[in-house]
Every structure is written in C-alpha cells, then in structure tokens.
Amino acid sequence: MVLAIGTLEHFMKRLAATAALAAVATATAACGTSETAASAGPGGVYTTIDGSKQIDATAPINPFNPQGSTFAGYDAMALAWPKNDLMDPNLFYPGLARSWTATPDQGEVVVHLQPNARWSDGRPVTSADIRTSIGLAYTQGGSAYTVNAGAAGAAADIKVVDAKTVKIVQGKNRSNAFLRNVLSTVVVPDHVFGPLLPAGFWATLTAARGTGPAAEKAKTEITGLSQKVITFSPPEDVSAGPFVLERVNPGAALLRKNAYFYDAARIVPGKVKVLNYTGNEQIWNYLVSGKLDSAPFTAVPAAVMKKIKQTPGNAIRKGYSPVAASMAFNQARKPYDNVHVRRALAYLIDRAQVTKIASPEAGTPSVTTTGIHGSSAQAWLGAGLGALDQYKVDPAKADQELRAAGMVKKGGQWAMPDGSPWKVQIHVPASFSDWVAAAKSVTSQLNDHGIDSSVVTSADYILYLDELAGGKFDIGFWLMALGPSPYNIFQRVYGPANGWSLLAGRLNHAAPGKDGNWMGGPETVGGVNPGELTNRLNLATPEEQKRIVGTLAKLTNEQLPVIQIYDYVNTQFVNTTRYTGWPAAGSEALRLPAGVWMQLGMIKKSGV
Amino acid sequence: MTLTTPLAGPPNMRATLRRNFWRGVARVMRRKPSRMAGVAIVCLFLLMAAVGPMLYPAHLPRDDNALYAAPSLAHPFGTDFEGTDVLALVVTGARYVILTGLATAVITVALGTALGLLAGFHRGRWDTALMRLTDLQLTIPGLPLLLVLSTVWKFNSPLEMGLVLGLLGWGGVARAVRSQTLSLRERGFIEAAKGLGLSTRHIIARELLPSMAPYIAMNVLIAVTGAIYAQVGLFFLGVLPFDSNNWGVMLNLAVFGGGALTSTAALPYLLAPLLAILLLTLGIVLIVDAMDEIFNPRLREE
Structure with a gap:
C-alpha cells in the first residue's frame, strides 16, 4: 500500500500544476548534454522524463532517498515489474528475479535471480545483495518489511538458499499482497550499501519482531537507521539495470548503457536523457516540440492535447x-x-x-x-x-x-x-x-x-x-x-x-x-x-x-x-520519429517506465 | 518633494484657496488627455467594483457546449473552462481586487504615516523604538509569511487580505515619512508654531501632515497597485482559496488548467484578467503623474 499510495502521490503531483519557474528550468534543461547524441553510438539518445519525481542534482545516487538520482527501470531495479492487470495484483514481468514461486497462501516466496545479472562494476548480483536490500528496506518500514509486531503481510525470515536463490517467509498475519510487496523490492549492491547495516543487524531485527522493552529498543535501533540510509551518498552509480548514471545537472540526468546488464543485447538506446520539469506546462512544451521519445501519464488540457498530436511522430497510448x-x-x-x-x-x-x-x-x-x-x-x-x-x-x-x-x-x-x-x-x-x-x-x-x-x-x-x-x-x-x-x-x-x-x-x-x-x-x-x-x-x-x-x-x-x-485513463505519449515498438494501447506494460519496455525488448530504432 | 502653504486663515480665504486648488487640478488634467484617461479608467474600475456584481446573477450562467469558446460578440473575451463568460468574471471579480487594494492602501499609509510622523517629530527614544520596529517589519519576508499564513487563514474577505498586506507594507512609508518630518521640523513655520506654543497634536495634524499630503496621497495609489499585484500573485500561485471570478484564480486556471501558455484556446481567458490589471495600473500611474504636477509647483510652472 505504501508503494501504491506513494506512487499515487507522485502521479497527483504531476496532475498538479504549481510551477512558477518553468521557464528557468526549461532553459537549464535545454543545455548541457548536446554532445551526447554523438557519444551515444548507433542506439542514439532516448529522451524522456521520470514520472515519479523531479530531478534534484544534489540528491544522492540512492534509491532509498525519495529525491535520489536513480531512475526506476533504468538504473534502479526491482526484483520484478507489476503488470497492469484489471484484477490480479500478482502478475509480473521479470526484473532481477528471473522467476519466483509462492505457496498458495503466499506464506513462502522463493526468488530465483537472473543467472547473468551483474552490477555495472562487473560484480555478480547475488542473494547477499537481496538480503542487504531487504535489511535496508526494514529501516524504512512499510509493506512487507516492517518491524511492527503483528502487522499483516510482514516478512518474518529471509533465507539465502544459494548464491542466486532467496526464500522470504511471511509472518503469521498473512496477506495476499506479500508476493507483490516482495517482488517490488528495490535491489542495491551489498558491496556499496552493505556497510550501512551495523554488525548484529539481523539479530536486532529478530529481537524487534517480539514484544516487550527489548523489542521496542530493537525497533528503535532499526528505524533509527532510516536517516542514515536515506542520506547515504555513494560516490558513483553501481547499477544492475540496463543503464548507469553518467551525470546529472539541474536540467537533466544522463545515463549510459550498462554493458554488464544481463539482457544488454535487448537494449537499443546508447544513452537515456531524463529531462527535469517543474510543472505540467513544461512537459506539455517538451511534447509539443517533439523532444520526448516517451512520457508517462501527464494531465493535459484538450487544446494542448490537440497541439501535441499535431507534432510529427507523436502518438497517444491509453490504458487502464x-x-x-x-x-x-x-x-x-x-x-x-x-x-x-x-x-x-x-x-x-x-x-x-x-x-x-x-x-x-x-x-x-x-x-x-x-x-x-x-x-x-x-x-x-x-x-x-x-x-x-x-x-x-x-x-x-x-x-x-x-x-x-x-x-x-x-x-x-x-x-x-x-x-x-x-x-x-x-x-x-x-x-x-x-x-x-x-x-x-x-x-x-x-x-x-x-x-x-x-x-x-x-x-x-x-x-x-x-x-x-x-x-x-x-x-x-x-x-x-x-x-x-x-x-x-x-x-x-x-x-x-x-x-x-x-x-x-x-x-x-x-x-x-x-x-x-x-x-x-x-x-x-x-x-x-x-x-x-x-x-x-x-x-x-x-x-x-x-x-x-x-x-x-x-x-x-x-x-x-x-x-x-x-x-x-492512463494517457501516455510516445514519439515514433527516433524509436518504435511501443506497448499497444491497453497493454499490461503501459504504466511501467520505458526502461522496463527496453528490458522487455520492445523498443527498437525507427527505420531499422 | 515640495511644500504647499499650510491651510490657515479665515474661512473665506480657505474657500478661495480650495477653489484655486481645484482650478489648478482641472488645468493639470486638461494639459495631458492621458491624465483624463487615467481618471476615467480608475472610475470605470471603481464603478465595476461598486455595481459590477449587481449586473449579473449571483451564479453566473454557463454554456456547457462552449468551453473555452473563442471571443465573439456574446463573449468578448471568450469563455472559461465551464463555459462562463470571461468578461462577466472580470467585472464581478473587480470588487475583491479593488476592496483589497483600498484596504491595503489605507492600512499601509495610515500606519506608515502615523509612525513616521511620531518618530520624526519626537526623535530620541520614540524615534529609536519606532524605527527599530520599522526595521523589524521591513525584514519580515512578505511572500513566505503569506504562504505560511495561507495554511491557517482562508482570507475569504478582501478586508482580511487587505489587513495582512497592509500590515506587511507600512515599513517603507514610515521610513520615508520620518525623513520628510525630520526635514520639515527644522523649517521656519514649524519653529514658529512651536514658538507660539501650539500643541504637538496641532503641529503634527495641522502643520506637518498637510505638507506631506501629496506624498501620502501618491503612496495610497502606489500601495493600491502593490496590493493588486500581491493578492493576484498569491491567488495565481494557488495558495489562497478558490473563487472562480478572482483575477489571480483566473490566471492560474488559464495557465495550469487551460494550457494558455502552450495553446491559444485559453489565451483570452488569460489575457482578460491581465488586461484588467494592466489597465487599472495604468490608470493609477496616470493619476499619480497628474498628482505630481498638482502638488509640485516647479512642475506646474513648466
């Protein structure tokens, strides 16, 4: 629920049009990355916006930070990506998890990682990374990873089965949202984020699940790590996704293709440019000028929509x-x-x-x-x-x-x-x-x-x-x-x-x-x-x-x-001038970031 | 700033002075037709504020099939997102804007003048205390304070809005009036009044204040324009409560809801309140220009 409502708030923020400094940001967005097209290679530069947040160039490269300079689907990876199904919340596209199994009551979820998954520094993605990511998620609380005793759908145990397999066991107050919450886990590298978890963290976590003064003390210790985790600023991006952050400025973030990505052959663009915005009007202007290869849902007045449609290559994809x-x-x-x-x-x-x-x-x-x-x-x-x-x-x-x-x-x-x-x-x-x-x-x-x-x-x-x-x-x-x-x-x-x-x-x-x-x-x-x-x-x-x-x-x-x-109605925008292969109207992938579409092998170069 | 002769003397002499003053006003107004235009514009807006809402029904009519309609004879500035005539919105919205402007001006000038006169005339501890208070007021960042206040105060009445804007704006006037007072109190006529043993109240009210009347009057008008910009800006930012015929709300909805800066459909909806603000400001500026000449003998002679 936390994820759902958090995402919703971002969605509503983009419905909101509160920007008074749009022109300034447009100017900054327009500069700074002009040399990228040449250095992006034959795949070119894919230009988009991040629907969940605006860019803060001073924010750490840390997915636990709400403003963090990481972008879901591009350099921030989840175990799996939820399908936009009308009824079933437990349908997913694979992410860092190649497959998973769950008992009928979702009491146990076993996750099998992509065998070829590697971080952008060449190290393999292992179960230790998942365990550390879950440990860090506990410091933030919510969904499957909460230390509140008796909370429904909370994970009670995390077992590393082997280097590529993890078993997560649900506590006694079961919820059928457990699988969804587990698969939504954002994965970070243990060798970068691991030192944030103090020695004895897992013993403290076990103690926190109990009741009484000792449990309360343990809970306080765990939630007390929250700020430390949010403010942690790695010196560079270490990504297991299809892209890795090259640089970020107040106008845009630039990501380059991650050669170590497990499905790198499917990724067409050489670079991704994520433009910043301060309000909907700026996104409208990007769309009218045909700058964006795709843009997630943005509320658009009818007259502006008419103008967006007139731009060569622009097309609308509507879905649930x-x-x-x-x-x-x-x-x-x-x-x-x-x-x-x-x-x-x-x-x-x-x-x-x-x-x-x-x-x-x-x-x-x-x-x-x-x-x-x-x-x-x-x-x-x-x-x-x-x-x-x-x-x-x-x-x-x-x-x-x-x-x-x-x-x-x-x-x-x-x-x-x-x-x-x-x-x-x-x-x-x-x-x-x-x-x-x-x-x-x-x-x-x-x-x-x-x-x-x-x-x-x-x-x-x-x-x-x-x-x-x-x-x-x-x-x-x-x-x-x-x-x-x-x-x-x-x-x-x-x-x-x-x-x-x-x-x-x-x-x-x-x-x-x-x-x-x-x-x-x-x-x-x-x-x-x-x-x-x-x-x-x-x-x-x-x-x-x-x-x-x-x-x-x-x-x-x-x-x-x-x-x-x-x-x-989920109204998304695509432009077929430079790329093609977009999800069809009503597709279950439509609400996912374009980075996930690339992972699924959808996005191709136009005219190739 | 120049001085006018203090109004004193027998009643018939005062009546003559008054007659001469108004003749001078008429002459100054006639000299430049733009000044008459300024008076006409301001009168028009005052009229709009006074009777505008009475010209339309309490709930303005809508045309469900003419959302963001283009300008036409029926709708000279088109219609809004709901099919309501934009001109009707501007006319009925004038009352809030003008009342806020006037309330702000009265509070700004009354407070600023009173404190400036007291500080300048008494000097010493009065001056120190009042000017520190003025400094404090001047350091208060108006916009952030208004943003915070808007979370707890809905500013439903123009007088509430005017009160807050006035309380945030008197510092500059107080400082300027104090400077004027410090200069005037050394002049011969004030020395003479003191020598005659006239009361402080008399000296301030009857000797100093009339000398500063032109300056104060101009400040009233300038404060009105400042208040209009401030309140429209706050409504535009969306921090004040919704009122569909408020000019700032209209600007907000035209830009953020109608996409007036991206497409032309909502442009008349954006331009109408902008034009109203521009005209009102222009009218005030033209009157200030006239007032400058009326009260400034050097300009009158040219």
Whole structure:
C-alpha cells in the first residue's frame, strides 16, 4: 500500500500544476548534454522524463532517498515489474528475479535471480545483495518489511538458499499482497550499501519482531537507521539495470548503457536523457516540440492535447489506470450522515459534464459508484454491475431524497430540516487543477438546483490531507479504486479514513473524529461490517474475494460514502520519429517506465 | 518633494484657496488627455467594483457546449473552462481586487504615516523604538509569511487580505515619512508654531501632515497597485482559496488548467484578467503623474 499510495502521490503531483519557474528550468534543461547524441553510438539518445519525481542534482545516487538520482527501470531495479492487470495484483514481468514461486497462501516466496545479472562494476548480483536490500528496506518500514509486531503481510525470515536463490517467509498475519510487496523490492549492491547495516543487524531485527522493552529498543535501533540510509551518498552509480548514471545537472540526468546488464543485447538506446520539469506546462512544451521519445501519464488540457498530436511522430497510448476521483463525505457531520442527502447529491451531479470540464483527456465518467474503477468493475462484478443504481441525473429523484431526509425548500433554496441554511462546501487541494475544475462544475450544478454550494481550496496536498484527516471538511475530493488488489481498492473507502485499521494483527474501529477517522461512517450497515470484509480481502481466495467485492460494491452503491465522479485513463505519449515498438494501447506494460519496455525488448530504432 | 502653504486663515480665504486648488487640478488634467484617461479608467474600475456584481446573477450562467469558446460578440473575451463568460468574471471579480487594494492602501499609509510622523517629530527614544520596529517589519519576508499564513487563514474577505498586506507594507512609508518630518521640523513655520506654543497634536495634524499630503496621497495609489499585484500573485500561485471570478484564480486556471501558455484556446481567458490589471495600473500611474504636477509647483510652472 505504501508503494501504491506513494506512487499515487507522485502521479497527483504531476496532475498538479504549481510551477512558477518553468521557464528557468526549461532553459537549464535545454543545455548541457548536446554532445551526447554523438557519444551515444548507433542506439542514439532516448529522451524522456521520470514520472515519479523531479530531478534534484544534489540528491544522492540512492534509491532509498525519495529525491535520489536513480531512475526506476533504468538504473534502479526491482526484483520484478507489476503488470497492469484489471484484477490480479500478482502478475509480473521479470526484473532481477528471473522467476519466483509462492505457496498458495503466499506464506513462502522463493526468488530465483537472473543467472547473468551483474552490477555495472562487473560484480555478480547475488542473494547477499537481496538480503542487504531487504535489511535496508526494514529501516524504512512499510509493506512487507516492517518491524511492527503483528502487522499483516510482514516478512518474518529471509533465507539465502544459494548464491542466486532467496526464500522470504511471511509472518503469521498473512496477506495476499506479500508476493507483490516482495517482488517490488528495490535491489542495491551489498558491496556499496552493505556497510550501512551495523554488525548484529539481523539479530536486532529478530529481537524487534517480539514484544516487550527489548523489542521496542530493537525497533528503535532499526528505524533509527532510516536517516542514515536515506542520506547515504555513494560516490558513483553501481547499477544492475540496463543503464548507469553518467551525470546529472539541474536540467537533466544522463545515463549510459550498462554493458554488464544481463539482457544488454535487448537494449537499443546508447544513452537515456531524463529531462527535469517543474510543472505540467513544461512537459506539455517538451511534447509539443517533439523532444520526448516517451512520457508517462501527464494531465493535459484538450487544446494542448490537440497541439501535441499535431507534432510529427507523436502518438497517444491509453490504458487502464487504477485510480478514480470521488467526492467523499464526512458522515459525522449533518446532513451528510443521512444517506438520502448523499443519494440526492448523486442524482444531481452530471458526471459526464464534470469529466468533460475537468479531465477530458485523462478521465471517463464513472458508470456509477461501486468503489472500483469502471474498467475493472465489469471484471469483478459481471452482470451484478448492471443491477446497481446508476445514479443518472434525475432532479425529481433528488428532490424526493432530500424530502425523505427532512430537508426543506425555502424561496427556491434547499435548507436544513430546522430551516437553517444548508451550505455545501466542497474541499480540494488548490494544486490539483482537474479537481478544482471538477469541484467547481459540481457546485455549479448543485447551485442550479437550489443547493448553495462553493469550492474551498487548501494551499497544498499535504495540508489538504492533514485537514481532511482532522475532520475539518464536510465533503472533500478523494482518490479511490486503487487496484488491482481488491484490498487496496476498498481500503480507500473502508480503511483508516473510515475508522478501520490493523493494529498488532487486530482490526480496530475508531470512533468518528478519532485516529484519522474523518469519513465517520457506521461500523455496520444492515449487519455487514465493511471494514472487516475489506480486511478479509487480504486473506481470501480468489472466489471469496469476488463474493466480498460484490457485497462491498453493492453496499457502496447503496450507502454512497463517496460519489465516484470519474475514472482516470492512463494517457501516455510516445514519439515514433527516433524509436518504435511501443506497448499497444491497453497493454499490461503501459504504466511501467520505458526502461522496463527496453528490458522487455520492445523498443527498437525507427527505420531499422 | 515640495511644500504647499499650510491651510490657515479665515474661512473665506480657505474657500478661495480650495477653489484655486481645484482650478489648478482641472488645468493639470486638461494639459495631458492621458491624465483624463487615467481618471476615467480608475472610475470605470471603481464603478465595476461598486455595481459590477449587481449586473449579473449571483451564479453566473454557463454554456456547457462552449468551453473555452473563442471571443465573439456574446463573449468578448471568450469563455472559461465551464463555459462562463470571461468578461462577466472580470467585472464581478473587480470588487475583491479593488476592496483589497483600498484596504491595503489605507492600512499601509495610515500606519506608515502615523509612525513616521511620531518618530520624526519626537526623535530620541520614540524615534529609536519606532524605527527599530520599522526595521523589524521591513525584514519580515512578505511572500513566505503569506504562504505560511495561507495554511491557517482562508482570507475569504478582501478586508482580511487587505489587513495582512497592509500590515506587511507600512515599513517603507514610515521610513520615508520620518525623513520628510525630520526635514520639515527644522523649517521656519514649524519653529514658529512651536514658538507660539501650539500643541504637538496641532503641529503634527495641522502643520506637518498637510505638507506631506501629496506624498501620502501618491503612496495610497502606489500601495493600491502593490496590493493588486500581491493578492493576484498569491491567488495565481494557488495558495489562497478558490473563487472562480478572482483575477489571480483566473490566471492560474488559464495557465495550469487551460494550457494558455502552450495553446491559444485559453489565451483570452488569460489575457482578460491581465488586461484588467494592466489597465487599472495604468490608470493609477496616470493619476499619480497628474498628482505630481498638482502638488509640485516647479512642475506646474513648466
């Protein structure tokens, strides 16, 4: 989840358009690497941007540093790369792991490394590197590598079977996200990063998994290493990926082909140039000028998209993006505690119009509210999807629902049951321009229907989340449907934001307004505990998962803790002038970095 | 800076002086038509602020099928992302901008003048204390402070915005007024007033202040332009709350949401608030030019 949400935040940052210094950065990006085309050889220079972060030339060459000068898929390698499947979170393309096996309950995962994998300094990639990488991941916490006792899906033991085989054993609180989390492990060289782990680290880790004062001390020791690991700055890049960092400046990072890469013959470009950006507008300008060979998802206004398409060679690849934008209610506040009010609002919002205004190129109006992205809802729910209320625009039904909630209409304006004014405030972070436009469109539609509505913005996303978690908002925009894992999908609606959280392996429900429970929904609805069901998704078999997803989707559709507005579409950009062989629209590889496409042998030189 | 004759004497003499003053104003305005244009522009914006929102319904109409429409007779500056007339947004948004500008100017000038006069006239410990306070104010970085404040304060009212901008902007005026006061207090008419035993209050309010009125008046206008730039800039950066007809918000949405710097579709949406800011600033600058001549006898003689 940490990875998923972290990636999501980067994704949203790029949705955000907050740059005021774009021109300066463009100027710096344009200079500095002009000699590279000649030195890149026949493969040429592949130009792109990193979708997950902007370049910080002063950051260390360290993948544990959020700003680190390493680039996933190019010089930062994971054990495997997740496929963009609609339902199955456990499908991967090989990375440094050539293959893997997992027991049915994912209690044990055995990883077999690429036999020819080598670091860019010529040393072989071995199980010791994996073990060290896992040890370092423990200092950062989260996903499979956490020292919190009883956390679901945590690794309990790491065994080096041989030089190229590692076995990772899951702790007793099982999660079916374990394989995914293990295979997402970023691998660093033991001979560079190994000294960061103090002598006796593994004994301390074992002690930290227990309980009592000694375990707490051990936990503190491990998490205390976090800063040391993040700030570690190796003198040069030692990569097991297809490229290795040559140099980085504030405008761009330049990577050269790694001759020791295990599949070097598949890698066509001689160099990769990763351009920096400070906002979406800069990426648009790169695309309009045809500079980029490919670019990951970037929110683009319709007029700019038209201009990008006019550039020779530019093409668009669209695919499944497991994210949706929704309006979430704080049900601890009146009148949003009343399901009729929530339904009335759903009947008044023209989702197609909102999508046309807010995200015409990277969104599709949600068919209805299920909690699941529209593309995967059909796969999960089948015929059940058609049986759900579509909440098509219907002012008459909205009026009925409002009356059923006791709301009164005075002088053409809807008011609270006691006659006091009803002012709907929809909160969004100011830097998410598509959400701002969407919220404005929603308020305009509600105002048309006599509901006094306005948009309120928070200065930035971090502050927004903080205020949201503090229960300060009645209604706020919310990201949801984070597939493909069904647990990840529904924990956005029935997870910590709605009161349910796992502590020491036990699911607890916090009262509304406490411990981050800002959604404030009821613990049970008609005898169903949605948080408990969501948690079960972690352990359930595929058949059981489908049943639970059906129940939760129906409950979400009826109760509307959120109103799903639009489902994102992964819109990527490629340019066929210099290279070809891009993943097709809807490809399972589409959301991966272009470096992974190269590893898979997709990218070829144009005209060859 | 030059001095005007202190307004004193019998009522009929004061009335004559006032008549002569306004005749002088009319003469100065007529001399350059651009100055009349400046007055007309500022009057237009004041009118927009006063009655603009009354010309349109509370919720501006939208055309769902004309998003980012090109300029036409119906929409001289096109439409925004929601199909709302951009001209209507500019007109209805003028009130917040003008009110903020005026509130900022009043606070900046009132505080700056009061503290500058007190410090310059009293000198000694008053001067030291007030000028250290002024130095402190001048060292406060305005933009970072506003960015931090915006996380806890939503600035929904233009007066709140004006108050903060005013409190951040009086230091320069205080320093300049103090310098003027230090110079004026050594002049003969002030010495004479002191010799006559007039009260400090009388000397400051009736002798010093009128002499500095032109300077203060010009500062009011300059503070208005400064406040407009500051608030529009903050809204443009997206750190202040959303209001679709705020000029800064319009600029933000045109650039970041509409791609106005990359394609032409949202360009009118960007240009309309820019043009409004430019016109308003131009109007103020032209009036300041006129005021300079009105209050500066040397310029009047040329």
